[in-house]
Amino acid sequence: MNGENLSERDKKYLWHPLTQHQTAVARIGIVKAEGALFWDERGNSYIDGIASWYTAMYGHGNKHITKAISEQMSQLDFVMFSGFTHEPAVKLSEKLMAILPSNQAKIFFNDNGSTAVEAAIKMALQYHHNRNDIRDTLIAFEDGFHGDTFGAMSASGLSSYNGPFEDFLLKVKRIPVPQKENMEEVMAQLETILANEKCAAFVFEPLVQGAAGMKFHSAEGLDRLIEKCQEHDVLCIADEVMTGFGKTGKNFASDNLHNKPDILCLSKALTAGMFPLSITSCTQKVFDAFLSDEVAKGFFHAHTYSAHPLGCAAALAGLQLLNSSEILERRNYIASAHKTFVAKVENHPNVRNARSIGVILAIDLNLETERYGNLRDRLYNFFMARGVLLRPLGNAIYVLPPYVITNDQLQRIYEVIYELLDSL
């Protein structure tokens, strides 16, 4: 065993996510990460162009955050959150309330993005149930992604993930994302659904659909959909697991909207890539529907590691950085560098569409591809061979770097993308 490297030892017992092990190449053993870089066991370094699934926004191993976690660990490692509370959870709720959309009033803790959405959907279903108004249908966007547990998967519209489970999912009606051109048609579809189904909730990724390939839609359009749903007391669930904490330029993508969601889901950058934790926040109106002398009207949903003090400590330290002058300067720099790069590549013959919002940059290639076809692997390998981690989605290449990425590292990512465009 000692003579073998991580990649070899990995093959013996491990089953990886999103992997067809019969055809997949060996996993790369990673031994160290710092800032926007990580290193493999052979000593190669890579620029983390996607902040490890958009989590490590303040950089890998950020000292401010690791110190906060370590201090918390020596004070109080963990205690269950049913019957008990603790300073990191209370303080995090206070700090988040100061920046969440102003209608949010209560915070429920979970431990990952899927379970944040799962809790949101159960909250919405029980909200109506507690009011003796049985509603059995969810509304969601085509091509949305909300996680891999059953409720979250039901709301997700990416069929390549859901195939074997389709017969076991919750009832969902799907609408296209609103753009300027199709707005009236999407509104008409929504109205038909509202008239014919007993709709409990509308689940959506606000403004940017991440897993779909960083697809953008119209804020004005989404505002109209939310307004229409809320007229019918259909609870609007903003899944900000990807968009939260500054990705779109504002603290939350919902800050770009006039109509605020009833429920909001956060994870990923919440804990800066240091700890699994998530949050489902809601309005006072939602919370109040669970108040009753009947015990069973409460929300009987829990995860063992809910509100883990170490995760809360990481989140608090991250929040101190989010709008610090140093990080704000980087966020603005990345946003404007992205705009410059979009202008440079948008007319390239191999580019169908290039776009950016905040620190998110996406480029659709002018090529057809199967989602899991080998183009994706070719692109991925092209970037990795040049020391850059990017994970193309379908024919979309996206960049969502840690805020702390250096100017040179960011330029290197653009350079490698440009080299790819010229080589196709």
Ligand SMILES: *Cc1c(COP(=O)(O)O)cnc(C)c1O
């Ligand atoms: C990643 C993601 C999820 C799922 O989060 P996990 O922590 O992977 O379960 C849900 N919604 C969105 C928008 C995501 O990007």
